[in-house]
């Protein structure tokens with residue numbers, strides 16, 4: 001039986017473990033943190049439960065594929081969000097609700113954007129054609145080299161070419177009249193950890209996935225249930241997991257990796273190694289590759305860092321739904337400076353998730369659990385986060401005023417994670433929340449490959465390798481890397 005060793009237990013690592021164990025590999029997972037799940041983790045404090053990172057997913061059919069491939073049904077209950085979310089604009093009392101149903105959406109924006117349903121329909125039809133023309137050919141494919149990638153791209157119909165030369169903002173600006181509607185349709189750029197002003201228009205396909213194709217889904221009881229269920233299956237498959245075990249160096253022999261070494265000097269041997277640690281920084285920091293030196297890593301484009309606040313609050317906040325966005329009045333100015341500022345945002349834009357709205361058992365009776373996420377500059381630009389309490393209070397005060405509820409006096413539990421905490425806890429490079437960004441020169445064959453350049457038994461899975469970041473993408477990544485391993489190593493025995 002061949003031994004496969006997976007470094008990291010994010011969703012990418014866990015999905016790969018499921019697939020390889022089912023194929024007969026003897027799988028071991030080594031995880032730096034004390035719990036599995038990576039960014040998809042959980043925080044529990046005095047009867048309050050919070051999803052630490054992801055709060056929804058799209059393209060849920062990737063879960064069907066993953067569990068189908070190991071002969072199981074999806075082990076959690078998925079619930080579609082309707083409305084998808086609501087957006088609070090500064091200075092406007094009424095939040096705007098975003099519906100998949102275009103008639104309802106048009107009614108919601110009747111005072112701002114005439115004929116919205118027709119405009120959205122055309123916008124989504126265009127984005128949908130691009131999505132379906134690239135999903136299988138490009139997103140769900142392995143490439144052996146750049147030429148192969150370019151050849152695959154050349155099979156994408158030419159009518160999509162203008163998408164490559166426009167920004168997402170350019171696309172929404174062309175389609176809609178109202179500033180609010182433009183902003184709402186461009187918010188998905190932040191899911192890529194970027195801004196609509198530097199994100200190519202191709203990613204309007206995310207609007208299509210959220211609003212027409214599959215929608216937004218949450219897991220009943222919280223996203224972490226998915227990790228808990230996967231752990232049960234891995235246990236049934238005999239997969240070993242070792243926590244508090246960080247790989248810090250390797251041992252190699254004639255082009256073949258034969259062991260990795262943890263922080264205590266213990267060595268771990270295997271036939272095949274899969275790194276779920278960041279595919280770019282692992283190459284630089286653990287393998288010492290010159291192309292991924294700190295200097296070179298710093299010059300790459302990384303997604304925004306998360307500043308997150310977890311609050312258990314006494315009382316119910318009726319103005320909040322499951323997903324809520326709070327925006328200021330200077331969208332372009334904010335987006336332009338957010339990446340590179342060395343000070344905390346003074347008027348932050350942020351997202352609030354309230355799990356207790358749909359899963360009341362995740363907070364004590366009559367209370368709410370608030371997860372606040374504010375995109376901020378990573379540690380390359382702002383190293384010192386000793387002002388984190390101040391920034392959190394700034395957000396809490398703003399939120400209190402906008403929902404008309406005195407949050408500060410009702411806080412029962414509070415935890416803040418600044419970019420330096422995210423970096424330390426999960427080895428996220430300089431605290432970047434979603435890994436490498438998705439500029440045209442950092443996707444497909446230009447993204448760090450899922451197979452190592454030197455060792456023919458070392459592979460990568462997760463957000464910074466192909467195809468990219470987000471829960472459905474890292475599940476696809478696990479399928480792509482498993483296919484590579486199968487081609488290279490024929491069988492598990």
Ligand SMILES: Cc1cc2nc3c(=O)[nH]c(=O)nc-3n(C[C@H](O)[C@H](O)[C@H](O)COP(=O)(O)OP(=O)(O)OC[C@H]3O[C@@H](n4cnc5c(N)ncnc54)[C@H](O)[C@@H]3O)c2cc1C
Pocket residue numbers: 007008009010011012013030031032033036037038039040052053054055056057058245246247248276277278306308373425426427433434461462463464469470471472474
């Ligand atoms: C705040 C936040 C909110 C998000 N919200 C959403 C959302 O709503 N929907 C969505 O689809 N996506 C969301 N994402 C993105 C999503 O969480 C990620 O794309 C995905 O979880 C990445 O999974 P992964 O397997 O690549 O890596 P990770 O989850 O980062 O897992 C990697 C694991 O490897 C471990 N590790 C690293 N280095 C080592 C080492 N040297 N030795 C041992 N172990 C190591 C880490 O501790 C970690 O557990 C969010 C991300 C963040 C940060």
